[in-house]
Amino acid sequence: MPEPVIAVDRLTKDYPVGFWRPRPYRALDGLSLTVSPGEVFGCLGPNGAGKSTTLKILMGLVAPTSGTAHLFGLPVANVASRRRVGFLPENPVLYDYLTGEELLAYFGQLCGLRPADARARGTILLDRVGLGAERRMAVRRYSKGMVQRLGVAQALVQDPDLVILDEPMSGLDPIGRRDVRALILSLRDEGKTVVFSSHILSDAETLCSRVAILAAGRLQALGSMTELVEFSVRAWEMLLDGTSPALEARLREAGATLTVLAAGRIQAHIPGAQAPEPLLQLASAAGARVLSLQPVRETLEDVFLKHVEGKRRDVPGAEVA
Numbered sequence: 001m002p003e004p005v006i007a008v009d010r011l012t013k014d015y016p017v018g019f020w021r022p023r024p025y026r027a028l029d030g031l032s033l034t035v036s037p038g039e040v041f042g043c044l045g046p047n048g049a050g051k052s053t054t055l056k057i058l059m060g061l062v063a064p065t066s067g068t069a070h071l072f073g074l075p076v077a078n079v080a081s082r083r084r085v086g087f088l089p090e091n092p093v094l095y096d097y098l099t100g101e102e103l104l105a106y107f108g109q110l111c112g113l114r115p116a117d118a119r120a121r122g123t124i125l126l127d128r129v130g131l132g133a134e135r136r137m138a139v140r141r142y143s144k145g146m147v148q149r150l151g152v153a154q155a156l157v158q159d160p161d162l163v164i165l166d167e168p169m170s171g172l173d174p175i176g177r178r179d180v181r182a183l184i185l186s187l188r189d190e191g192k193t194v195v196f197s198s199h200i201l202s203d204a205e206t207l208c209s210r211v212a213i214l215a216a217g218r219l220q221a222l223g224s225m226t227e228l229v230e231f232s233v234r235a236w237e238m239l240l241d242g243t244s245p246a247l248e249a250r251l252r253e254a255g256a257t258l259t260v261l262a263a264g265r266i267q268a269h270i271p272g273a274q275a276p277e278p279l280l281q282l283a284s285a286a287g288a289r290v291l292s293l294q295p296v297r298e299t300l301e302d303v304f305l306k307h308v309e310g311k312r313r314d315v316p317g318a319e320v321a
C-alpha cells in the first residue's frame with residue numbers, strides 16, 4: 001500500500017461560540033479517513049457539516065481540538081507538509097487591483113519560482129482555466145465565476161501533487177462547471193491527487209473515485225461509488241407522446257404510475273428491473289410515440305439524502321435575538 005497523501009485520525013474541532021460565556025460547539029467529531037495518491041476524493045455534506053473545517057485543518061488554517069492530520073506523512077502543524085499542496089479556499093479573496101496575469105506571477109514567485117518562470121506558468125494556467133483572453137484585466141472587473149476560475153489557477157501555480165478545492169463549482173455557470181470537471185480529470189490523469197468539497201452530487205458521482213459524506217460533524221458514509229450506490233435497475237421511466245385516456249387507463253392497470261406533463265404527453269414510472277416490453281408494445285399499438293425509455297437506479301443523491309436527512313443541527317449562538 002502506498003503511503004496515504006492524507007491521513008486523518010479521530011479529528012475533532014470545537015469552536016467557541018457565544019460572546020459573554022463562550023461554549024464549545026463541536027463542528028467536527030472524530031473524523032478518520034485516508035486519501036491515497038492519484039485519487040479524486042469528494043468531501044460531501046449539507047451546509048454546516050464540517051467540510052470546510054476539515055479542509056482548513058489540513059491547510060493549517062484552523063487548529064484541531066484533538067486528533068491528528070497528516071499530509072504526505074508529515075503532521076499538518078509542520079509547514080513542510082504543505083509544500084506539495086495547492087488550495088482553493090471557499091471564498092477566494094484575491095488582490096483585485098492586480099490583473100490575473102500579475103496575480104499569478106506574484107503567487108508563483110511567492111512559491112519560489114523565478115519571475116520569468118512564474119509569468120510563463122501564469123500564462124499557461126490562465127489558458128487552462130479559460131481566462132486567457134482576460135489575463136490583462138484587473139481582477140476587480142472579474143465576475144464571480146471568473147474569480148473562481150482564477151482561484152483554481154492560483155491553487156495550481158506551484159504544480160502541486162495534492163490539490164484541495166473547497167467548493168470549486170461555486171459561482172460557476174454550466175460551462176464553468178464543465179471546464180472545472182474536465183480540469184479535475186486532467187489533474188487526475190497527470191497523477192495528482194484531488195480532494196474537493198461540493199454540494200453538487202452529480203459532479204461528485206462522475207468525478208470521484210471515493211467520497212466521504214459528512215453530516216453534523218460526523219462521518220456518515222465513506223467509500224467508492226460501487227460500494228455506496230446500488231447500481232441495479234429498480235424501475236423504468238418512459239416518456240410518451242400522443243397518448244389517449246384509454247391508453248393511460250391501460251398503463252395504470254398494468255402497474256405504471258403516470259405523470260401528465262401536457263395533454264397527450266405523459267411520463268410513466270414502471271417498477272421492476274425488467275425492461276417493460278409489453279407496455280412499449282401497448283403504447284405503440286395505441287398509436288403513441290415513445291420519446292424515451294430510461295432505467296432508474298439509485299443515485300449518489302439518494303444515498304446522500306438517506307445519510308444526511310434529519311441530521312442538521314442548530315448552531316448555538318445563531319438564534320435571532
Ligand SMILES: Nc1ncnc2c1ncn2[C@@H]1O[C@H](COP(=O)(O)OP(=O)(O)OP(=O)(O)O)[C@@H](O)[C@H]1O
Pocket residue numbers: 015016017025026027045046047048049050051052053054090315
Ligand atoms: N469560526 C467559527 N466559529 C464558530 N463556529 C464555526 C466557525 N466556523 C465554522 N463554524 C461552525 O461549524 C460548523 C461546520 O462549519 P463548516 O464551515 O466546516 O461546514 P461546511 O460543511 O463547510 O458548510 P458549507 O457547506 O455551508 O460551507 C457549522 O455549524 C459552522 O456554523
